[in-house]
């Protein structure tokens with residue numbers, strides 16, 4: 001039986017990062033993967049969907065008629081688009097393979113370069129036999145082998161969640177895993193679920209302009225975790241592309257009839273409506289990949305939905321760590337990678353620093369993109385934190401003006417004191433994600449927003465909107481809220497004493 005210092009199960013972003021960090025410590029690592037290298041971070045997930053999104057935004061831009069040029073005979077074919085997506089994901093897999101080949105164990109030879117460690121990739125599906133032994137069954141071969149390790153890092157990720165009364169057949173009723181299997185752009189598509197992934201796919205298909213898109217949203221507004229002003233603009237933008245959003249609608253049934261998808265919704269008024277579409281995309285969240293791993297048998301605690309319960313990355317079994325989507329933490333590539341690295345450091349005895357999730361930044365790939373970090377107004381008010389907020393419209397910022405893309409705004413929240421420490425930011429508009437890095441550093445180190453006020457920014461850049469937002473909070477902005485009353489907003493939110 002092969003024996004390793006660390007065995008990582010799953011070669012998505014979390015597992016890959018864990019394996020690489022373990023190698024830094026000179027560990028002999030085994031990385032087990034049952035599917036494709038990269039997991040959902042590459043295939044049917046982050047990278048593939050973002051490639052689709054980029055292409056759809058390019059196409060949408062090429063269709064515009066207000067830019068001094070008019071594209072003629074513009075054509076788009078789903079299979080050609082998917083080929084580009086394959087090229088993107090293929091290039092990432094090739095990089096991962098190249099590194100794994102370079103770091104693979106070599107007979108009798110010490111491992112390469114600066115670490116004495118090695119990483120062996122083992123293909124197959126892993127299952128615990130006992131607390132230190134895995135059985136790995138090869139896909140389709142029926143062959144299995146056993147692996148012993150001192151420490152295990154479980155990074156088996158997640159899969160689309162399904163509903164008991166909706167049969168996902170992968171043809172007409174699909175999940176994000178099946179997008180690549182579509183033969184062409186559907187004529188019509190309903191997205192069940194108005195969360196981030198659902199809204200991103202609605203944006204992609206609406207941008208390509210070949211598909212009538214519907215979204216079924218149980219709540220009053222899409223993206224209910226975001227402030228109403230952000231959600232409102234996102235909704236309006238989707239509707240402007242022809243997307244129909246069924247707000248406050250309950251799905252009564254969804255099934256395949258005559259090779260089409262027939263779905264019935266109940267509006268909040270009680271009225272029922274039945275619509276037929278070519279394809280339904282079920283996008284109602286993700287479920288952890290833990291069944292069949294034998295985790296409970298070795299004492300690893302799971303919650304009712306099957307997520308591994310972890311404190312930081314430590315599970316209830318001291319030498320077993322859990323990272324990425326398989327835990328209850330936010331399901332993002334960045335979170336998975338940080339957790340993977342952290343678990344590898346713990347397993348190597350090299351850290352006892354706590355894992356921080358409070359400075360999480362995200363991008364929602366809508367059109368335009370939405371960047372988020374720290375608290376929004378809704379969260380600050382729920383926690384009864386007094387704050388100041390400045391909102392700066394993109395129409396006053398030169399880069400968006402030059403791009404002819406002034407749809408958007410930056411919203412900055414700070415503490416309601418002289419220090420003006422940044423609590424959070426929401427930015428909606430072209431390049432808005434470029435503002436995240438600076439704000440993230442400021443939040444991480446508890447710095448005052450004032451430090452941004454006199455930085456020499458490149459020009460033109462959308463970050464200038466953020467800078468003038470800070471100046472607005474200090475009463476020193478170049479553009480004055482008393483003049484641009486609809487474009488600039490400055491507010492102070494406090495709470496009456498004695499109220500809860």
Ligand SMILES: Cc1cc2nc3c(=O)[nH]c(=O)nc-3n(C[C@H](O)[C@H](O)[C@H](O)COP(=O)(O)OP(=O)(O)OC[C@H]3O[C@@H](n4cnc5c(N)ncnc54)[C@H](O)[C@@H]3O)c2cc1C
Pocket residue numbers: 009010011012013014015032033034035036037038039040041042044045046047049050124125126127155156157158176197289293323324325326330331332333334336
């Ligand atoms: C449509 C979509 C869009 C997304 N967009 C973004 C985005 O823009 N930004 C972002 O940060 N995140 C995004 N995400 C989320 C992101 O993809 C995940 O958070 C990330 O991939 C999680 O990484 P992971 O390593 O935990 O799991 P995964 O990426 O799911 O990898 C887990 C791996 O484990 C393997 N595995 C499972 N069980 C076993 C077993 N028993 N034995 C061996 N191997 C096993 C799987 O085959 C898989 O390769 C998106 C997700 C989806 C679905």
